[in-house]
Amino acid sequence: MTFEFQGPSSSSNTHQWTYDVFLSFRGTDTRNNFTGHLYNALHKRGINTFIDDELRRGEEISPALLKAIEGSRISILILSKNYASSSWCLDELLKILECKETKEQMVLPVFFKVDPSDVEHQTNCFGKAFDKLGDKVKDDVKMLRWKAALIDVSNFTGGWHFSKGNESELIQEIVQRVSLIVNRTYLNVAKYPVGIEPLVHEVNSLLSIGRNDIRMVGILGINGIGKTTIAKAIYNSIAYQFDGSCFLANIGETSKQESGLVRLQETLLSEILRDTRILQVGSVDRGISVIKHRLCSKRILLILDDVDKLVQLETLAGNCDWFGLGSRIIITTREEALLANHGVDLIYQVRGMGHNEALQLFSWNAFKTEKPFENYDELTERAIRYARGLPLVLTNLGSELYGRSIVQWKSALDKCEASRKRKRKVRKKS
Template sequence: MAFQGASSSYSSTHRWNYDVFLSFRGEDTRDNFTAHLHQALLQKGINTFIDADQLRSGEEISPALLEAIEKSRISIIVFSQTYASSKWCLDELLKILECKETNGQMVMPLFYKLDPSDVRHQKNSFEEALAKHEERFKNDIKVQKWKTALTEVANLSGWPLGNGNEAKFIDKIVQTVSRIVNHIDLHVAKYPVGIDSRVHKVNSLLSIDKNDRRMVGILGPGGIGKTTIAKAIYNSIAFQFEGSCFLASVRETSKQYSDMVELQNTLLSKILRDTVKVDSVDHGISMIKERLCSKRVLIVLDDVDNQLFQLDKLVGEVDWFGLGSRIIITTRDNKVLTNHGVVDDRIYKVKELDYNEALGLLCWNAFKGKKPTDDFLKLMKHAISYAEGLPLAIEVLGSNLHGKDIHQWKKALDNYKRIPHRSIQERISYLPAEMPKRSKPRTRKGLRLACCLFCCWCSCSFFS
């Protein structure tokens, strides 16, 4: 079951005082469901805030309660029959959704013996409660805000209990929350400019709410940001799977067939959260199929090349894994994906940064976010034109020019055409054959600029 935070939550550096904030209607669930959920979370070592009665005084939410919401990584909202009758609960809801947008807080709506459509469309007890609020707060815009908030949160992927087993329901919630709080994010990027929109497009291909198995490809030349996008996606959705693994630099770590054993060991150990010993590649294949066939897993294979044995020995077929599993493959070569059966409508071809994104990224790297003067801005436009939207070229260029004066900028940009050192060029200047011909010179120019500036950055020859 999926639930959502802010779109940029994977890049957040927010620090939390609590793992979970519980929002609930005390009259309905304080002494039963919510009490049991609270206790189960605490027993799992999950730091959970539950409102004490003494914090509720007067008409407005106390500063202490507002701070508790702001400082919580996850908000669990327990919707019950009389939730909407409480002005306090509805104000908490507004604050929670505000924190979702501003802090990247995750929101988990639970529907306790309640149809989610009652919340979404304000029917039955919710309709009655809001009608009373409208009578009390005549022409008050806050009532409309409450209605909008109820619809918004009910449209998130939630957890309806119905008449099911409460103990099992609570156990599933605790397991999911535990995966979130124990998950350590991968470093994505110092300045994640332009990532959100690209992550959104890949997530639309993944459709993690669907209970099928999928392989999705992220395709593009070196330096365009495939790995950065894959890390951001991994951070934002890994907790929603029973097990997950991000295998970095597969191309570099599996140059020989024998290297696959180590990758298989890593894959199994990370997903199963236990040390696994694979004796041979064939043994590894059997173990992956046997141990993971019933698990909903997320696997990212980063930077895969055209050696087919890499994919065949790690994720040979999607039915090696349980329903709901997702496999993400990043590569520079479209044939890697098509040969492994990844259909074209599940391949995202990474686009270069547009002008505004490139300008933002260059500004962050060269000026650390400060506004440049008009003289620098003119040179930045030339630099962006040279880089052709390639993030790596822009990052290296900006880092190289950070702290330099206007004359040094001009000298550096005049020298960008210098032939780069071969070893640097080989690292990032691969172009996939399937790219349109008109794209090759543009991308090569950006790659060449990145190589040239990286070389000069190391040698400082531009400014000697």
């Protein structure tokens, strides 16, 4: 999932989808077995799934099918040995990848009795089917587009490779994953998510979701720099790829309350195990034991937000072996020493906003547009200098100044700057 900001209402989770799932498959390979069984399992779970039940005639993909792809939240690609022999299937693939980029749809590939490397390089039986289609189509440009699409999808994470075994177990796993995606609640990231997308990509590269290790990553930065906002956006973009997920907010504040750490442990267990009941652990020590016992074989995503004491980490994620292979633990904090003491694998230092991003974020809050109003340019620059690249300050100050006159702007900025000077003097004296 991406977070490209187009304006106030850019969030993908507000999109009204016609279908939950679109199934793309080669009918002669899997219609009457794997795909048919998968469709029935999804339907029984109440997941609104599109399957093309008609025999395909002609070379052009139908407008109705294009519309179904555009209206689906998730596309499942069942890449079987003859998938690449069909121009219809490959045109579906092109449309699905287009919608992935333009509509933030999710794509889950199933390499069904074919190796992902054969899809990537068009080799063995998969490659023979593709070459046979090329002899028939005789269109080099189209073949190159299809080839690029196959290379692209072969490198997707979060899919399945099935060569032999129990198909019903695979179907059950797919249905479970789709259910999590369809039914999950998205965290509210930001009203104006300016500049979030590249930061999410940078942290995701540290997480390396495709690897089967267990990894702790710290997001480090001062107050107001956007640590929690980045963590929420990451959670929304990758949570569906795990057996269970939990975002524990305001840990530093919550742990100060009576039985705060115990309640955090109970919330962690309830959310990851998807148990609506409050799991009573009684004490911190027992909570540690239950977490290790119940989660040691689960691939989980755990975000620990605003940690300020080592004991909080030792209580909630004491060691990597508490969780199953492939798990990712993300910690947001202001304390670099805390991350070092806990042996966090990698640390991402959040940087302040550059001028252009700061201008855009402030403008959306102060003017409800991406640029300042006429005659407000100089005052806007004062506000941006005062904020020093901190998204929280840009947001709060912009919201406070929204709808005010130039005289009121000058007065408010004078007070902000004077307050900062007084605080500096106090710090110097102390």
